[in-house]
Amino acid sequence: MNSGERINEHTAIPAKPDLIRLGVGIIGIGTSGPLIAMSSMPVLTLIFWRNLGGALVTLPFALRHSRDRAGVKWAVIAGVLLALHFIGFFLAMRMTTVAAGTALVALQPIFAALFVKFSGGHIPSTAWLGMIVSFAGVALVSGVDLTISLRSFVGDIAAIISAALAAAYMMAGSRAQRTLETSTYTTVCYFVCSMTALPMALIAGNEIFAFERNEWLILLGLILGAQLLGHTMFNSALKRVSPAIVSLIV
Numbered sequence: 001m002n003s004g005e006r007i008n009e010h011t012a013i014p015a016k017p018d019l020i021r022l023g024v025g026i027i028g029i030g031t032s033g034p035l036i037a038m039s040s041m042p043v044l045t046l047i048f049w050r051n052l053g054g055a056l057v058t059l060p061f062a063l064r065h066s067r068d069r070a071g072v073k074w075a076v077i078a079g080v081l082l083a084l085h086f087i088g089f090f091l092a093m094r095m096t097t098v099a100a101g102t103a104l105v106a107l108q109p110i111f112a113a114l115f116v117k118f119s120g121g122h123i124p125s126t127a128w129l130g131m132i133v134s135f136a137g138v139a140l141v142s143g144v145d146l147t148i149s150l151r152s153f154v155g156d157i158a159a160i161i162s163a164a165l166a167a168a169y170m171m172a173g174s175r176a177q178r179t180l181e182t183s184t185y186t187t188v189c190y191f192v193c194s195m196t197a198l199p200m201a202l203i204a205g206n207e208i209f210a211f212e213r214n215e216w217l218i219l220l221g222l223i224l225g226a227q228l229l230g231h232t233m234f235n236s237a238l239k240r241v242s243p244a245i246v247s248l249i250v
Helices: 016-029 032-038 043-062 069-095 098-105 108-118 125-142 150-176 182-203 213-238 243-249
Strands: none
Touching: 016 213, 016 243, 032 069, 032 098, 032 213, 043 069, 043 182, 043 213, 069 098, 069 150, 069 182, 098 150, 108 150, 108 243, 150 182, 150 213, 150 243, 182 213, 213 243
16 A cells, blocks of 8 residues: 555554654654743744754765656645744743643644545544543643733734644645655745745844844754654654554644
């Protein structure tokens, strides 16, 4: 069975190697929220450097593989979606509590399941119930912030939009990797994401280079943890696992 056929098994349990990749990805992505909250680097600048760093790390591996035009097109779309997702997520982490933002971003699998259904896939009713229960569990464990303020409300909305964009990014990444190797996909995706953020940062008048040593260390932590161990491991599994499953595990 090829990857295109496997990707239609939207509720199948991933194989052990992919479960390991997803487990590593969870650990990596889990470092993102606290590090973002600690950083004072402008959001767009942080997105630019984080993704440029990720692209440069995966580039040597990508050069070993051929590129397919259709796959590259989907990788470019994924890169733009990833940039928009990051903008929403980073804003949420700074405008609402980390717990509330993380809980609302956990809506991602529900959006992914909706996108799968709209694209012709089938999601069993038991899977829908499982996703709702999972989201409720995340909300309870994280202790969702009930503070009523304009700032926290905007942050919560940003987190929800970020969840939808993350699901769309997973869908595009799944399509891209039908014909691209993961290293090629991530290099294109991360580079496009960084180049999407850079002009926005410049237009907004954000600083690009002049930061304290601590800010660069936080950025390095984001690149090594959330970007490479997080997103790249998820993308590696996404080549064989349904985006609905990957989103649920995230």
